[in-house]
Amino acid sequence: MLDNLCWICLDKNTKMYRIDDTYLRQAYDAITSKHDMLDMSVYTCYMCTWFLNKCHKLMTQALKAQDIMKQYLETKFC
Numbered sequence: 059m060l061d062n063l064c065w066i067c068l069d070k071n072t073k074m075y076r077i078d079d080t081y082l083r084q085a086y087d088a089i090t091s092k093h094d095m096l097d098m099s100v101y102t103c104y105m106c107t108w109f110l111n112k113c114h115k116l117m118t119q120a121l122k123a124q125d126i127m128k129q130y131l132e133t134k135f136c
């Protein structure tokens with residue numbers, strides 16, 4: 059039953075993608091902060107999969123920017 063229901067928008071009338079073992083699962087876990095459901099497979103519809111992909115790219119970009127800012131601050135104050 060849970061494999062035909064989007065875990066983000068609860069849509070059930072479209073194709074679902076199992077995002078376990080993908081970088082999208084990392085974004086899903088970061089958004090939901092739900093660590094008690096790690097053993098369950100997560101399914102998302104095509105639209106939420108697209109949003110998760112964008113979220114993952116934003117997270118990656120923010121981490122790169124944070125590294126650059128840390129290096130800048132270290133050189134500025136050392």
Ligand SMILES: [Zn+2]
Nearest residue numbers: 064067103106
């Ligand atoms: Zn969805």
